[in-house]
Amino acid sequence: SAPRTPMRPGISSIHITTPGIQPGGPDGGRPEMGNYRPSWVKFEPGLVFPVHEHIDAEFMCVVDGDFTDGHRVLRRNELVEYPPGSTHALETKTGGSFLIVRTGTAGIRAVDRLLP
Numbered sequence: 001s002a003p004r005t006p007m008r009p010g011i012s013s014i015h016i017t018t019p020g021i022q023p024g025g026p027d028g029g030r031p032e033m034g035n036y037r038p039s040w041v042k043f044e045p046g047l048v049f050p051v052h053e054h055i056d057a058e059f060m061c062v063v064d065g066d067f068t069d070g071h072r073v074l075r076r077n078e079l080v081e082y083p084p085g086s087t088h089a090l091e092t093k094t095g096g097s098f099l100i101v102r103t104g105t106a107g108i109r110a111v112d113r114l115l116p
Helices: none
Strands: 005-008 011-015 036-043 048-054 058-064 079-082 087-091 096-103 108-110
Touching: none
Parallel strands: none
Antiparallel strands: 005 011, 011 036, 036 096, 048 087, 048 108, 058 079, 058 096
16 A cells, blocks of 8 residues: 655555656646646544645545544545635544545635635
8 A cells, every 4th residue: 555645744645657658748647637736634533634726626525533624524436626726724533544536736715814
């Protein structure tokens, strides 16, 4: 199995790659794959990830556990899209894991305000 990368205390991730297929973009690869960056992320129980803004789109599918994002409760097998410019936090009391697929390369940035 691939090694987990600690993102911050209580969060770890595995970046998913397919041998021989690299995302397209300015650094080459297969352009038809676009700039998709999939990862499997695990949150420990009680973790709160602060409010952040998505520069590019992100898709999140809950694998196990329950999460809240400030707008809704997300449970196993639920899929949510966070479009560019959207903001949310992420919290879990149970702990759990999810698959995320990010588009583009910009990622997220911290937000110093509460959710609307």
